[in-house]
Amino acid sequence: MLDATSSYNPMDLRIPVADRTGHRTVPETTRRSDRIPGTRYGNRPTMKDVAARAGVGLKTVSRVVNGEPGVTPETERRVQEAIEALGFRRNDSARVLRKGRTASIGLVLEDLADPFYGPLSRAVEEVARAHGALLINGSSAEDADREQELVLALCARRVDGLVVIPAGGDHRYLEPELKAGVATVFVDRPAGHIDVDVVVSDNFGGARDGVSHLLAHGHRRIGFIGDMPRIHTAAERLRGYRTAMEDAGIAVEDAWMSLGVTDPERVRRAAEEMLSGPEPVTAIFTGNNRVTVTVIRVLAGHTRQVALVGFDDIELADLLQPGVTVVAQDAAALGRTAAERLFRQLDGTLLAPERIELPTRLITRGSGELPPAD
Amino acid sequence: MLDATSSYNPMDLRIPVADRTGHRTVPETTRRSDRIPGTRYGNRPTMKDVAARAGVGLKTVSRVVNGEPGVTPETERRVQEAIEALGFRRNDSARVLRKGRTASIGLVLEDLADPFYGPLSRAVEEVARAHGALLINGSSAEDADREQELVLALCARRVDGLVVIPAGGDHRYLEPELKAGVATVFVDRPAGHIDVDVVVSDNFGGARDGVSHLLAHGHRRIGFIGDMPRIHTAAERLRGYRTAMEDAGIAVEDAWMSLGVTDPERVRRAAEEMLSGPEPVTAIFTGNNRVTVTVIRVLAGHTRQVALVGFDDIELADLLQPGVTVVAQDAAALGRTAAERLFRQLDGTLLAPERIELPTRLITRGSGELPPAD
DNA sequence: TAGAGCCTGGACAACGTTGTCAGGCTCGGG
DNA sequence: CCCGAGCCTGACAACGTTGTCCAGGCTCTA
Numbered sequence A, B: 001m002l003d004a005t006s007s008y009n010p011m012d013l014r015i016p017v018a019d020r021t022g023h024r025t026v027p028e029t030t031r032r033s034d035r036i037p038g039t040r041y042g043n044r045p046t047m048k049d050v051a052a053r054a055g056v057g058l059k060t061v062s063r064v065v066n067g068e069p070g071v072t073p074e075t076e077r078r079v080q081e082a083i084e085a086l087g088f089r090r091n092d093s094a095r096v097l098r099k100g101r102t103a104s105i106g107l108v109l110e111d112l113a114d115p116f117y118g119p120l121s122r123a124v125e126e127v128a129r130a131h132g133a134l135l136i137n138g139s140s141a142e143d144a145d146r147e148q149e150l151v152l153a154l155c156a157r158r159v160d161g162l163v164v165i166p167a168g169g170d171h172r173y174l175e176p177e178l179k180a181g182v183a184t185v186f187v188d189r190p191a192g193h194i195d196v197d198v199v200v201s202d203n204f205g206g207a208r209d210g211v212s213h214l215l216a217h218g219h220r221r222i223g224f225i226g227d228m229p230r231i232h233t234a235a236e237r238l239r240g241y242r243t244a245m246e247d248a249g250i251a252v253e254d255a256w257m258s259l260g261v262t263d264p265e266r267v268r269r270a271a272e273e274m275l276s277g278p279e280p281v282t283a284i285f286t287g288n289n290r291v292t293v294t295v296i297r298v299l300a301g302h303t304r305q306v307a308l309v310g311f312d313d314i315e316l317a318d319l320l321q322p323g324v325t326v327v328a329q330d331a332a333a334l335g336r337t338a339a340e341r342l343f344r345q346l347d348g349t350l351l352a353p354e355r356i357e358l359p360t361r362l363i364t365r366g367s368g369e370l371p372p373a374d
Numbered sequence C: 001t002a003g004a005g006c007c008t009g010g011a012c013a014a015c016g017t018t019g020t021c022a023g024g025c026t027c028g029g030g
Numbered sequence D: 001c002c003c004g005a006g007c008c009t010g011a012c013a014a015c016g017t018t019g020t021c022c023a024g025g026c027t028c029t030a
Helices: A047-054 A058-065 A073-086 A092-099 A117-130 A144-156 A172-179 A203-216 A232-247 A264-275 A289-300 A331-347 B047-054 B058-065 B073-086 B092-099 B117-130 B144-156 B172-179 B203-216 B232-247 B264-275 B289-300 B331-347
Strands: A104-109 A134-139 A161-164 A183-187 A197-201 A222-226 A257-259 A283-286 A307-311 A325-328 A355-358 A361-363 B104-109 B134-139 B161-164 B183-187 B197-201 B222-226 B257-259 B283-286 B307-311 B325-328 B355-358 B361-363
Touching: A047 A058, A047 A073, A058 A073, A092 B092, A104 A117, A104 A144, A117 A134, A117 A331, A117 B117, A117 B134, A134 A144, A134 B117, A134 B134, A144 A161, A144 A172, A161 A331, A172 A183, A183 A331, A197 A203, A197 A232, A197 A331, A203 A222, A203 A232, A203 A283, A203 A307, A203 A325, A203 A361, A222 A232, A222 A264, A222 A289, A232 A257, A257 A264, A264 A289, A283 A289, A289 A307, A331 A355, B047 B058, B047 B073, B058 B073, B104 B117, B104 B144, B117 B134, B117 B331, B134 B144, B144 B161, B144 B172, B161 B331, B172 B183, B183 B331, B197 B203, B197 B232, B197 B331, B203 B222, B203 B232, B203 B283, B203 B307, B203 B325, B203 B361, B222 B232, B222 B264, B222 B289, B232 B257, B257 B264, B264 B289, B283 B289, B289 B307, B331 B355
Parallel strands: A104 A134, A104 A161, A161 A183, A183 A197, A197 A355, A222 A257, A222 A283, A283 A307, A307 A325, B104 B134, B104 B161, B161 B183, B183 B197, B197 B355, B222 B257, B222 B283, B283 B307, B307 B325
Antiparallel strands: A325 A361, B325 B361
C-alpha cells in the first residue's frame, strides 16, 4: 500500500459510507500544524494588498481583475503594475463561495489507465474546456464504496456537474445532490434507482452482431468470456450472446460461458478450459478489451485455429495474424455526448432525463472469419 | 470545434497569456444570469440551517461534521438527524477559504488519451488519494500557451501542488506560485528557467542502448524517426542515437534522421523515404510509442525484413511477427515518484530541488535481432 | 453659473466555514 | 449550601472575493 503516514493530509476524503454527509468521524491522526494565524495562504497577496499598493479601493482591483468597465486607463495601469509586482493571483475559492459556481465538473471512472477510458476522459475534458470548466477526476477501481466516496467528495467541492461511470448499483445517495441542482450524467452503464441522463453503447446489439458474425462463418460451439455479471455492460453483452445463439437455434451450454474478474489468470484458465475436452469451442467472443488481449495470448499458444471476436477495439489489432475482428464502441463519442448533455443541463435547456444509446460497429479483420476447425 | 456558445460559462479559463494574473480582459459574452439574490447554492442547506433544525449552535454542527470531540451523544444524534433530513453536505470551498489548503493537486499533461499518460496519471492519482487529496487534470495538447493557461487556472483554484509535464520551454511564469508555496514537480521533461524538482526517464541512455542493440546485430545504416526536436525527450533520444552511432564509428547521414510531429502521415513518409533509394536503412529506431505503431504498419507492407527498436513499450508488441523490441520506460513509476516527491515537499521534509532519472529497460522480442537484409 | 446627469471609485455586507474564547451547566467536595 | 473544576455549547470574527449602493467630481447645457 502507499505511504500515507506523512503529515500532509489536509482533508481526508475517506468518508465512512454509512454516513453520507461528507464528514469524518474518525479522530484526527497526526497532521500538519494549522496555519500560523496572521499568515494567509502562504503569504499570498490578496486584492487588499494590491489595492493598498496601487493606492486604490478594493473593488477597483476586483474590477480590473475581472475586466469590468468603469476604470480609467491610468488607474487600470497602476493596478496592473501592483498585480505584477506582487504576483497576485485571484483566489477562486473565495470567488466560488461568493458566486456559487465552481466552473468545474467531476468525472468518476473505473481506471484512468485503461485504454478505453483515456479517450473518454479526454473527450469530457475537451467539452468542459469549451465551456470554461476544469475537470476533476478519480478512479473508483470498480469499487462501489470508493465510487460513492469520490462522488461525495466532488459534491463537497461543489462541482457544477458530475459524469459518472458507476461501479455500484444503487445511487440513491445522490438524491440530495440532484435536488440541489448538481447536473449529472451516467456513462457506459446506467444508474441505479435514480432518474438521470444515461449515455451507453448498444452493448446488447453489438454483442449479438459479433456473435452472429461467428455463426455466419459456420461456428456452433462459441464461447463467451466476460466481466463480472453485476457490471451492466457485461450482463448486456452476455444477453446479446445468448440471443444470437438462441436465434440460431443453438442451446447454449454452461461450459461455454465464463464471467468474472478480467484478471489475466482467470481469463486464461477460462479460455483453456473451453478449448479443451472432447467438444471444445471453435470460436470465442470476448466481453471487453482486457479479456480480448489475454485470449489473444492464449490462442497464440495453440496450434489449432480458433475464431475470435472481441468487444472493444484494441490498438494494433489489424497487424496481428490473423487480424482481430472486433465490435468497436466509440469511447470518445460516449464521453463527448455525456459531457454535452451535462452542460445542456446546466444551461437549463434540458428537460427530462433520457437514455441515449450509441451504436457499435463490427470491424472485420480476419479472426472472426476463420471457419470451425473440427 | 466544440460548441461553446451556450450560456453556461461561469469562469472562463482562457487567460490571455500576455497578462499573467488569472483575469480576463475580453468583454463578457452571453452568460447565465447571476444567482438570484437570496438563494444560496441552489438552495443547498448550510450548517446554519442544520443548526436551526437541530436547535443547536452553528459551531456544534461544525464539530459534529468534523468529528471533533466535545459533543454529547444526544446532541450529536439530533445534529445527525437534521443533516440526514436536509441532505446537508459541507461546502469545501468555504472550508478551503478558511483553512488555506485545498487538498487537491493539479496534473497537466499532454494528452490523457495517450496510452503512455494513462498509467502515469493513474499513479499520481493513487498517491494523491493516499494523502487525502483529489486530482484535477488537464491536457495541454502540446501547446505552451495552453499549458500556462491550465497551470494558472489550477493555481487560481489554489491547488496545493502541481505535477507538470511541460509543453513549453519557459516556466518563469511559475515563480510567484513557487514563492507562494505551491509544491511543484516536473515529470518526463525538465522545466525551463526555474529551479524545481524534475523526474525523468533516462532518455539518452535508453536510446543509446536501443541503438547499440541494433548495432550489435550488425546494422550500420540505422534510421531514427522521432518527435519534434524542441521536445526534450525527443532531443535526448536523438542524442542517444547519435552517441551510439558515433561510438560505433559510424558517420550518421542526414537522410537517416527525421524529426517532426508524430502524425501518422508524416511518420509514414519519413519511413518510406529511409527505406527507399540505393542505400536504404536496414534498421529503424523509433522515438516514441505513436511513431513505433505507425512504423510497424509501414514495415508490415514491406517484403524486405527491416529491424526495429522502439522507445516506449506498446501493448501486444509481443504477439506481432516478429515481436517488437522496445526500450520501455515505467510510466507509472514516473508518476508515482513525482507525486511522492510532491507530497514530501508539502510535508516540509524536502529541501533542495533535485533531478531524478529513472532507468529504462530494453525488452528484446525479435524485431531488434533481425540481421541486416542486404 | 447653477443644476442635471454621468462617470469613477470606495465602503460595506454577504457567501459558508472554522478557530477563539467565554459563558453556562453539572457535579462533587468542603 | 456554596464554590470550583470540568465539560458542553454558542457568539463572533475572519478567510478573499463580489454585488450593491452611495459619494464626489466631472462635463454639458440652459
